[in-house]
Amino acid sequence: MSILVVGSVALDTVKTPAGERVDALGGSATYFSVAARNFTPVSLVAVVGNDFPKQHINMLKKHKVDLDGLEIADGKTFRWSGVYSGDLNDRTTLSTDLNVFAAFEPKLPDNYKKTPFLFLANIDPTLQLNVLKQVKKPKLTACDTMNLWIENKQEELRKLLKSIDIFFLNEPEAKMLTGRGNLFKAAQEIIKMGPKRVIIKKGEHGAILFSSNSVFCLPAYLLDDVVDPTGAGDTFAGGFMGYLAKAGKVTDAVLRNAIAYGTVMATFTVEGFSLDKLAKVTQSDINKRFNNFKKLVSF
Numbered sequence: 588m589s590i591l592v593v594g595s596v597a598l599d600t601v602k603t604p605a606g607e608r609v610d611a612l613g614g615s616a617t618y619f620s621v622a623a624r625n626f627t628p629v630s631l632v633a634v635v636g637n638d639f640p641k642q643h644i645n646m647l648k649k650h651k652v653d654l655d656g657l658e659i660a661d662g663k664t665f666r667w668s669g670v671y672s673g674d675l676n677d678r679t680t681l682s683t684d685l686n687v688f689a690a691f692e693p694k695l696p697d698n699y700k701k702t703p704f705l706f707l708a709n710i711d712p713t714l715q716l717n718v719l720k721q722v723k724k725p726k727l728t729a730c731d732t733m734n735l736w737i738e739n740k741q742e743e744l745r746k747l748l749k750s751i752d753i754f755f756l757n758e759p760e761a762k763m764l765t766g767r768g769n770l771f772k773a774a775q776e777i778i779k780m781g782p783k784r785v786i787i788k789k790g791e792h793g794a795i796l797f798s799s800n801s802v803f804c805l806p807a808y809l810l811d812d813v814v815d816p817t818g819a820g821d822t823f824a825g826g827f828m829g830y831l832a833k834a835g836k837v838t839d840a841v842l843r844n845a846i847a848y849g850t851v852m853a854t855f856t857v858e859g860f861s862l863d864k865l866a867k868v869t870q871s872d873i874n875k876r877f878n879n880f881k882k883l884v885s886f
């Protein structure tokens with residue numbers, strides 16, 4: 588089954604101990620789409636400015652991401668800039684320039700409105716709500732967010748969460764949203780806000796899936812060379828949702844495999860800057876890493 592994703596398509600300026608990239612391709616919807624396309628058809632809803640390099644459009648087309656919902660507006664593309672700590676565990680946002688996203692009012696093409704799977708990638712919750720309203724009874728709705736929106740748009744975010752089946756957020760965000768230091772309590776509180784399931788990402792320590800009556804944890808895949816963690820969370824969500832949409836059903840076994848595929852896809856993103864590695868991944872790379880990961884976590 589296919590997935591509709593709305594989120595950012597961006598030009599990122601990123602500094603890590605491995606080096607620096609200026610105006611490299613990024614954005615939550617970009618990482619998500621390219622990861623999910625390894626499993627299932629994906630349609631993308633976003634806006635870029637007329638400064639957006641054609642080579643990035645070509646790359647998305649090469650991956651057969653449906654771009655009918657990608658608007659090219661007069662103005663500058665969304666830009667984000669960040670710097671990582673020496674051990675890559677902390678990231679400081681230096682700037683966020685919404686640019687063409689500030690006035691973006693998506694009008695979904697008619698064939699997008701019947702999408703079975705909807706993913707609202709990290710972007711202003713007002714925009715996430717706007718897209719959600721236009722879609723007719725999706726089979727599954729999931730979303731991501733970030734600290735900026737928890738701080739500045741919490742009311743809209745909480746409204747959105749009432750209609751969400753699976754909510755992705757990272758550990759500090761879960762604590763920030765609930766004011767709870769204990770992750771188990773934070774997750775249960777988030778489930779009371781609406782989502783049936785919550786996935787809490789713990790960076791290099793893996794991810795935990797909570798429902799009201801079950802918990803499943805997976806560690807991250809150990810890598811010997813991490814270059815740039817930007818987009819890891821969006822790629823994780825792309826692998827997860829892509830696998831789920833391909834399976835077409837939501838059972839405990841499918842969810843567990845989906846977390847493993849999300850984890851595996853994220854490893855390709857962090858091994859390079861931007862989508863350098865992710866965009867070149869083959870089915871055989873994915874299968875090889877999935878099988879290694881299985882060995883790593885079974886006992």
Ligand code: AMP
Pocket residue numbers: 594595597598599612613614615666667683709710711733735816817818819820821822
């Ligand atoms: P992640 O590392 O998974 O948190 O995702 C990083 C990506 O999110 C980058 O490529 C940024 O362009 C994008 N991003 C950063 N801040 C925002 C924001 N406020 N809204 C939407 N996308 C953002």
